[in-house]
Amino acid sequence: MLENFMPELVSAIRLTEKNSPLTRQSYGQRTVQFCEFELITDGAGEMITEQKSLQTVPGRIFIRKPGMRTEGFTPYFSYFIVFTDSSLAFRNVELPLYIDGMESLTPYFKTIYKNFIYPTRASTLEIKSCIFHIMATLMDENAKKIPYSISTSIEYIKNHLTEPIDISFLAKISGYSVNHYIRIFKKAIGETPVNFIKKYKIQKSCELLEATIETVEQISLKCGFNSLSYFFRSFKDIMGQTPHEYRNSIRLYEE
Numbered sequence: 001m002l003e004n005f006m007p008e009l010v011s012a013i014r015l016t017e018k019n020s021p022l023t024r025q026s027y028g029q030r031t032v033q034f035c036e037f038e039l040i041t042d043g044a045g046e047m048i049t050e051q052k053s054l055q056t057v058p059g060r061i062f063i064r065k066p067g068m069r070t071e072g073f074t075p076y077f078s079y080f081i082v083f084t085d086s087s088l089a090f091r092n093v094e095l096p097l098y099i100d101g102m103e104s105l106t107p108y109f110k111t112i113y114k115n116f117i118y119p120t121r122a123s124t125l126e127i128k129s130c131i132f133h134i135m136a137t138l139m140d141e142n143a144k145k146i147p148y149s150i151s152t153s154i155e156y157i158k159n160h161l162t163e164p165i166d167i168s169f170l171a172k173i174s175g176y177s178v179n180h181y182i183r184i185f186k187k188a189i190g191e192t193p194v195n196f197i198k199k200y201k202i203q204k205s206c207e208l209l210e211a212t213i214e215t216v217e218q219i220s221l222k223c224g225f226n227s228l229s230y231f232f233r234s235f236k237d238i239m240g241q242t243p244h245e246y247r248n249s250i251r252l253y254e255e
Helices: 103-117 123-143 148-159 167-174 178-189 193-211 216-222 228-239 243-254
Strands: 007-015 035-043 046-049 052-055 061-064 069-073 076-085
Touching (some): 007 123, 035 103, 035 123, 076 103, 103 123, 148 167, 148 193, 167 178, 178 193, 193 216, 193 243
Antiparallel strands (some): 007 076, 035 061, 035 076, 046 052, 046 069
């Protein structure tokens, strides 16, 4: 996966006592447009992402993909990097909303921030190297936490996207009862199999909207939506805009 990863830094921010409120305030609700890593360095605030309330614990890295809805509440301090990935590899990596105990990655965030604020001839290379290291570390850490049986069922979902996917069949190939499979899946991935399948289909549709000139109708069928109206409702629910609006926004960004 990482051999195709092509990160390009959009911005790097450092939240400190000097530029971040010390009392509880909201940074406002927003829909994530690019790829994001945020490493919490201190404080005790809150992050609501995908309707889940999460504490901003020092050493915790929040991982955000395009389309996620999030809102941060102070007080907390962090390094926050935003980047694009033209290969779309980042979207296909299964990562949770956060991973704890990542204090060791602080120097890489500092290097990215320093090179963004004070660029040199070597900055682009240094930044990419640091993002690669962060990504590889997060993937390795997460791989330790996902049972092989769940990874197998995820691969099945990815390889049979256009077909009806029955949860009972996924449970069977994973060796669990349906209820136990749903519990194990949610614990490992952070959401139910049904929600994961729906989001993955929308993720693939975003890739096709960005990379092809196929019609929205063609893309909806390729991503396993037999109903165009259901595809539109699902896309807007997850991405906050229609497929046409999303495609137009990407084209405006590329220009």
